[in-house]
Amino acid sequence: MSTLLHISVSPMGDHSISRGIAGEFVTVWTAAHADGVVIERDLAANPVPHLDAEVIMAGYVPAEERPASQAAKHDARMALINEILGADEIVISTPMWNWNLPSVLKAYFDNIIIPGVLDGSGADGLRGKKVTYIVAQGGSYAEGAPRFGWDHQTEYIRLVASALGATDVEVITSEFGLAGVAPGMENFLEHKNASIVAATEAAKARAAA
Ligand SMILES: Cc1cc2nc3c(=O)[nH]c(=O)nc-3n(C[C@H](O)[C@H](O)[C@H](O)COP(=O)(O)O)c2cc1C
Numbered sequence: 001m002s003t004l005l006h007i008s009v010s011p012m013g014d015h016s017i018s019r020g021i022a023g024e025f026v027t028v029w030t031a032a033h034a035d036g037v038v039i040e041r042d043l044a045a046n047p048v049p050h051l052d053a054e055v056i057m058a059g060y061v062p063a064e065e066r067p068a069s070q071a072a073k074h075d076a077r078m079a080l081i082n083e084i085l086g087a088d089e090i091v092i093s094t095p096m097w098n099w100n101l102p103s104v105l106k107a108y109f110d111n112i113i114i115p116g117v118l119d120g121s122g123a124d125g126l127r128g129k130k131v132t133y134i135v136a137q138g139g140s141y142a143e144g145a146p147r148f149g150w151d152h153q154t155e156y157i158r159l160v161a162s163a164l165g166a167t168d169v170e171v172i173t174s175e176f177g178l179a180g181v182a183p184g185m186e187n188f189l190e191h192k193n194a195s196i197v198a199a200t201e202a203a204k205a206r207a208a209a
Pocket residue numbers: 010011012015016017018019094095096097098099100136137138139140177178
């Protein structure tokens with residue numbers, strides 16, 4: 001039996017480009033894994049809390065000495081860690097927001113990375129797991145674009161997966177999501193549609209592999 005952890009970030013529901021493409025990924029993955037199990041973690045519907053002082057200090061307090069509220073917060077982080085460690089494969093769909101990742105995804109990463117438990121120092125927590133990111137951008141940050149170099153998301157999210165031990169990491173990006181939505185972007189509608197088709201095909205191929 002194989003387990004896919006499907007993490008969603010966009011709050012845009014059925015209008016979300018990243019969710020739409022990830023949905024195709026999950027459909028193909030499910031067809032390719034007859035006995036597969038998909039675990040849904042929707043960070044828009046159920047955001048994880050930002051770290052506070054109490055939960056940060058939990059790591060420095062022996063388990064039996066943690067007050068109940070601190071223990072509960074730490075246990076919630078451990079549940080997220082055990083969930084991702086228990087998955088064979090992970091697909092994360094996310095928009096680009098302000099040239100980086102939405103804070104709900106950053107908060108998720110902050111929750112699961114705990115020194116000595118799951119961290120970036122020689123960790124093998126995600127080793128052997130296939131990690132796929134599906135990113136929707138409103139514009140384009142490709143070479144030659146006016147804002148080439150402004151994308152501070154792609155390399156960061158790739159780094160998180162590889163720092164945690166994953167070696168099979170792919171970022172699939174669709175561009176120009178704001179065409180047809182934000183005024184002045186009309187000329188990019190064709191690029192947008194072609195980009196969504198290409199990203200969807202890439203996602204489906206990856207899910208089937
Ligand atoms: C708060 C916010 C910030 C955004 N910042 C950027 C940005 O920095 N760069 C960009 O290309 N698009 C930006 N966008 C546009 C989204 O990336 C784009 O609409 C994308 O399709 C969103 O993904 P979704 O459709 O899955 O929600 C932003 C959108 C929002 C709502």
